[in-house]
Amino acid sequence: MGIAVALDRDKGRQASIEGLVKLVAADMERVNQMILSRTGSDVLMIPEVANHLISSGGKRLRPMLTLSAAALCGYQGEGHVKLAASVEFMHTATLLHDDVVDESDMRRGKPAARKVWGNEASVLVGDFLLGQAFRMMVEVGSLDALDVLSTAAAVIAEGEVMQLSVARSLATTEDEYLAVIEAKTATLFAAACEVGPILAGNNPDDRAACRAYGMNLGVAFQLIDDALDYGGTADALGKNIGDDFREGKLTLPVVLSLQRGDAADREFWRQALEEGATGDDALKRAVAMMRGNGALRETIARAESYGDAARAALDRYPAGPLKTALLDTVDFCISRAH
Amino acid sequence: MGIAVALDRDKGRQASIEGLVKLVAADMERVNQMILSRTGSDVLMIPEVANHLISSGGKRLRPMLTLSAAALCGYQGEGHVKLAASVEFMHTATLLHDDVVDESDMRRGKPAARKVWGNEASVLVGDFLLGQAFRMMVEVGSLDALDVLSTAAAVIAEGEVMQLSVARSLATTEDEYLAVIEAKTATLFAAACEVGPILAGNNPDDRAACRAYGMNLGVAFQLIDDALDYGGTADALGKNIGDDFREGKLTLPVVLSLQRGDAADREFWRQALEEGATGDDALKRAVAMMRGNGALRETIARAESYGDAARAALDRYPAGPLKTALLDTVDFCISRAH
Numbered sequence: 001m002g003i004a005v006a007l008d009r010d011k012g013r014q015a016s017i018e019g020l021v022k023l024v025a026a027d028m029e030r031v032n033q034m035i036l037s038r039t040g041s042d043v044l045m046i047p048e049v050a051n052h053l054i055s056s057g058g059k060r061l062r063p064m065l066t067l068s069a070a071a072l073c074g075y076q077g078e079g080h081v082k083l084a085a086s087v088e089f090m091h092t093a094t095l096l097h098d099d100v101v102d103e104s105d106m107r108r109g110k111p112a113a114r115k116v117w118g119n120e121a122s123v124l125v126g127d128f129l130l131g132q133a134f135r136m137m138v139e140v141g142s143l144d145a146l147d148v149l150s151t152a153a154a155v156i157a158e159g160e161v162m163q164l165s166v167a168r169s170l171a172t173t174e175d176e177y178l179a180v181i182e183a184k185t186a187t188l189f190a191a192a193c194e195v196g197p198i199l200a201g202n203n204p205d206d207r208a209a210c211r212a213y214g215m216n217l218g219v220a221f222q223l224i225d226d227a228l229d230y231g232g233t234a235d236a237l238g239k240n241i242g243d244d245f246r247e248g249k250l251t252l253p254v255v256l257s258l259q260r261g262d263a264a265d266r267e268f269w270r271q272a273l274e275e276g277a278t279g280d281d282a283l284k285r286a287v288a289m290m291r292g293n294g295a296l297r298e299t300i301a302r303a304e305s306y307g308d309a310a311r312a313a314l315d316r317y318p319a320g321p322l323k324t325a326l327l328d329t330v331d332f333c334i335s336r337a338h
Numbered sequence: 339m340g341i342a343v344a345l346d347r348d349k350g351r352q353a354s355i356e357g358l359v360k361l362v363a364a365d366m367e368r369v370n371q372m373i374l375s376r377t378g379s380d381v382l383m384i385p386e387v388a389n390h391l392i393s394s395g396g397k398r399l400r401p402m403l404t405l406s407a408a409a410l411c412g413y414q415g416e417g418h419v420k421l422a423a424s425v426e427f428m429h430t431a432t433l434l435h436d437d438v439v440d441e442s443d444m445r446r447g448k449p450a451a452r453k454v455w456g457n458e459a460s461v462l463v464g465d466f467l468l469g470q471a472f473r474m475m476v477e478v479g480s481l482d483a484l485d486v487l488s489t490a491a492a493v494i495a496e497g498e499v500m501q502l503s504v505a506r507s508l509a510t511t512e513d514e515y516l517a518v519i520e521a522k523t524a525t526l527f528a529a530a531c532e533v534g535p536i537l538a539g540n541n542p543d544d545r546a547a548c549r550a551y552g553m554n555l556g557v558a559f560q561l562i563d564d565a566l567d568y569g570g571t572a573d574a575l576g577k578n579i580g581d582d583f584r585e586g587k588l589t590l591p592v593v594l595s596l597q598r599g600d601a602a603d604r605e606f607w608r609q610a611l612e613e614g615a616t617g618d619d620a621l622k623r624a625v626a627m628m629r630g631n632g633a634l635r636e637t638i639a640r641a642e643s644y645g646d647a648a649r650a651a652l653d654r655y656p657a658g659p660l661k662t663a664l665l666d667t668v669d670f671c672i673s674r675a676h
Contacts, residue, residue, distance in 0.1 A: 043500045097465060100438070101458040120439040123461055124498045127435060130465075131492030134472055138484045146476045146484065154469030160462045162381045 015335035017059065019325035024067040027081060031063050034085040038132045049113050049125040053092055056108040061329075062192045063088045065217075069196025069210045072322045079140040079199050086149060087192045089133035094156060094188075096126035101160065102247055144202060145195040152191035159183025167250055168273045170258060170266070177255050178219065186218025209313050216310035217330055223303035224337045226251035227296050230287050232337035242283045248273050252302065256295035257286075265289060300337050307334045353673035355397065357663035362405040365419060369401050372423040376470045387451050387463040391430055394446040399667075400530045401426045403555075407534025407548045410660045417478040417537050424487060425530045427471035432494060432526075434464035439498065440585055482540060483533040490529035497521025505588055506611045508596060508604070515593050516557070524556025547651050551664065554648035559671045561641035564589035565634050568625050570675035580621045586611050590640065594633035595624075603627060638675050645672045 021028075039050040063084035070080040098104070099112040100119045106112055114122040130153070137146050163180045166172040193214030197206035224232075229244040230253055244251050250273060258269055268285065271277040290296045307330045317323045359366075377388040401422035408418040436442070437450040438457045444450055452460040468491070475484050501518045504510040531552030535544035562570075567582040568591055582589050588611060596607055606623065609615040628634045645668045655661045 041496055041499075043496050043503065045499050045503060046496065097461050100461055119457070120502055121499065123435050123438055124495050124502070127468075128492055128495035128499065130468060131488055131490075131495055134484070134488035135492060138481055138488050141481055143476055143479055143481070146472070150469055150472035150476050152469075154466055154473060157462050157466035157469055158379055158381050158384065161379075161383050161459065161466065164456075164458055164462070165381065165383060 014328050015331035017061070017064075017325075017329050017332045019321065019328050020064055020068060023322060023325050024064050024071070027067045027084070028060065028064060030081045031060075031067070031084045031088070034081055034136070035088060038085060038089070038136065039129070041128070045117065045121055046125055046128055049096075049117050049121050050092065050129060052110070052113050052116065053095060053107065054088075056110050058091075058108060060088060062091050062188060065189065065192045065214060065329075066196055068322055068326060069193040069214075070199050071196075072317060072326070073197040073200035073203070073206045073210070075196065075200035077199060079142065079145075080196065082136040082140050083145055083149075083195045083199065084192075086133040086136045087188065087195075089129040089136075090149065090153060090156075091188060093126040093129040093133070094160075096122045096129070098160070101164075104247075140199075142195075142198055144198045148191045148194050148198065152187045155183050155187045159185075159187070163249075168248055169250065170270060170273065172250050172255060174252065174255055177250065177252055181219055181222040182215065185222040186215045189218030189221070190215035205316065209316050212313035213310050213326065216306045216313065217333060220303040220306035220310060220330065221333045223252055223299055223306065224334055226253055227299045227303070227337045230290050230296060233296060233300065241287070242278075245272065245283050245286055246278045248276060248278065252299045253290050253295040256298050257290055257293055260293040260295065261289065265293075300334070303334055303337070307331075352666050353669035355399070355402075355663075355667050355670045357659065357666050358402055358406060361660060361663050362402050362409070365405045365422070366398065366402060368419045369398075369405070369422045369426070372419055372474070373426060376423060376427070376474065377467070379466070383455065383459055384463055384466055387434075387455050387459050388430065388467060390448070390451055390454065391433060391445065392426070394448050396429075396446065398426060400429050400526060403527065403530045403552060403667075404534055406660055406664060407531040407552075408537050409534075410655060410664070411535040411538035411541070411544045411548070413534065413538035415537060417480065417483075418534065420474040420478050421483055421487075421533045421537065422530075424471040424474045425526065425533075427467040427474075428487065428491060428494075429526060431464040431467040431471070432498075434460045434467070436498070439502075442585075478537075480533075480536055482536045486529045486532050486536065490525045493521050493525045497523075497525065501587075506586055507588065508608060508611065510588050510593060512590065512593055515588065515590055519557055519560040520553065523560040524553045527556030527559070528553035543654065547654055550651035551648050554644045554651060555668055555671060558641040558644035558648060558668065561590055561637055561644065562672055562675045564591055565637045565641070565675045567591075568628050568634060570634065570638070579625070580616075583610065583621050583624055584616045586614060586616065590637045591628050591633040594636055595628055595631055598631040598633065599627065638672070641672055641675070645669075 035054060039047045039054065041047060066084040066087050067080055095107065096113055099107055099114050100122050104112045105115055137149055159180050163184060166176055166180060190211045191214070193210040194207050197203060197210050200206065226244065229241055229251065231241045254269060258266055272282055272286065310330045311327055314323055314326060373392060377385045377392065379385060404422040404425050405418055433445065434451055437445055437452045438460050442450045443453055475487055497518055501522060504514055504518060528549045529552070531548040532545050535541060535548050538544065564582065567579055567589065569579050592607060596604060610620055610624070648668045649665055652661055652664060
């Protein structure tokens with residue numbers, strides 16, 4: 001997902017998740033064991049499909065957020081391990097279902113599970129993981145955590161359906177698009193963070209602060225993903241760009257390009273989104289247009305402002321290694337696009 | 339789903355769910371209101387898709403079981419309405435995902451949601467309903483009910499994946515097939531019944547009795563469905579038969595026909611299941627074979643024995659209208675095949 005580079009902007013902080021990874025390493029080892037044991041089933045296709053995706057090298061950012069938010073708020077118990085595993089299962093279930101919805105062929109550089117085992121298995125193993133996620137939450141026994149995570153499950157699905165409606169509509173506004181990504185991406189970041197303070201004593205101010213950190217980080221993360229799909233600010237056309245474009249996905253750089261473009265530009269986007277005119281030449285033109293009209297710069301600037309809000313949400317916590325690691329995580333998410 | 343006919347076999351009991359419907363009518367009105375309000379969303383496609391299926395005339399047997407099991411065990415509170423609605427949402431989510439998995443064109447005599455709104459909407463609205471189901475359970479606040487229903491969600495998905503593996507394998511045994519339908523169908527009946535006594539005071543004997551009633555009823559229900567797909571014991575070839583056959587689904591009548599058949603019969607089934615030779619003539623031959631070899635009679639006899647076990651599970655309850663209605667429901671489920 002891009003290489004971390006040091007940013008000088010904030011007194012020697014690193015644009016890296018290294019700090020976070022190190023601080024939660026011992027707990028993440030237990031989360032990984034939990035994930036492994038809860039994908040187990042006598043029905044062999046289940047661990048095969050689940051582990052194809054789970055072991056394919058995602059960063060596991062969301063469960064790390066749960067672990068670190070719990071620690072930041074002073075939690076000393078055991079429940080964070082199962083809740084972190086639940087969050088990762090919810091994320092994995094979403095990816096399995098997204099691949100079916102988007103008819104994707106690849107995921108994290110490997111063939112999508114649906115290409116190997118079929119749409120059926122992707123849908124059903126996703127359902128299995130969602131069921132297992134709720135079982136783990138129930139074992140932890142916090143109704144507030146169950147509330148936050150079950151609400152997240154419904155809102156994520158709602159956001160994905162919303163995306164179906166806006167995906168190919170040239171009339172989509174910035175606000176509509178931001179509502180989609182808050183729901184489909186940022187809500188799980190927010191929930192992953194909020195369950196930490198719930199476990200740690202359920203202080204409402206901690207819940208609000210951690211939720212705000214996660215929500216803003218999640219929006220920033222998605223906006224940077226959107227920009228990266230058109231090459232971010234890097235000069236070269238990377239080999240992983242253009243997925244959103246080829247799938248006809250309307251993202252913020254597209255919304256901004258439509259706003260800023262002339263009639264010919266709007267006709268170009270109409271053909272791309274409505275008629276699937278998304279060949280290599282069209283992609284080059286899209287990237288050139290977005291550089292010329294500032295849509296990529298503006299998308300990254302928006303992400304930076306959500307990043308600022310994420311950092312500000314941590315103001316109530318005193319300086320310390322965990323806080324530093326969470327601030328660095330914001331820088332990491334944003335620096336990917338530079 | 340077939341017309342209820344009176345059976346003389348048990349002292350004037352009716353093979354009908356009329357009694358059950360009447361006894362829970364007031365509560366079901368509230369469940370239906372709850373269902374309507376919880377499919378609501380600003381994302382208009384969600385209520386459209388959900389209500390397409392929910393209002394398409396299912397019997398709502400599962401939520402009626404939750405309501406009646408709660409009442410049978412003396413429950414006086416309000417939680418049964420939300421849990422009954424949760425159970426119906428879980429069932430609806432399963433149907434939406436099943437249609438995608440089976441590539442079905444029709445459901446309950448209407449075009450399947452996936453044919454009207456696409457696979458994407460069926461997958462995602464199913465996910466939304468599952469999320470909403472868990473939210474309602476959380477609102478009720480019983481961790482034991484959450485445990486039973488979240489475990490059911492995982493086991494149902496596991497059963498469906500198991501069915502993918504056995505669906506076209508001629509080597510499937512009766513035990514393997516029964517394990518599939520216990521998981522994919524009967525587990526939700528069992529959970530729907532078990533949450534009643536959980537609300538009513540969580541007596542372990544009540545939980546075991548209601549669960550056993552639901553589990554055995556669920557297996558009987560599915561076996562009768564399997565027999566009905568080949569015409570049951572009715573003489574005429576009805577217009578709704580043959581769906582399982584055309585989808586290449588291995589069900590108990592097929593397993594029994596394979597066991598009882600000669601080499602030519604086994605070759606016939608190999609071609610049907612493995613090569614998709616499932617035209618009208620093949621269907622006629624399958625039905626004739628199952629009548630000749632007793633596979634349909636035996637499937638119904640098995641269902642009757644599960645029905646007996648369901649009835650026996652209610653022994654601990656004194657006679658009364660609710661008990662009678664639940665006994666009639668067993669007769670209803672089985673009489674559909676005569």
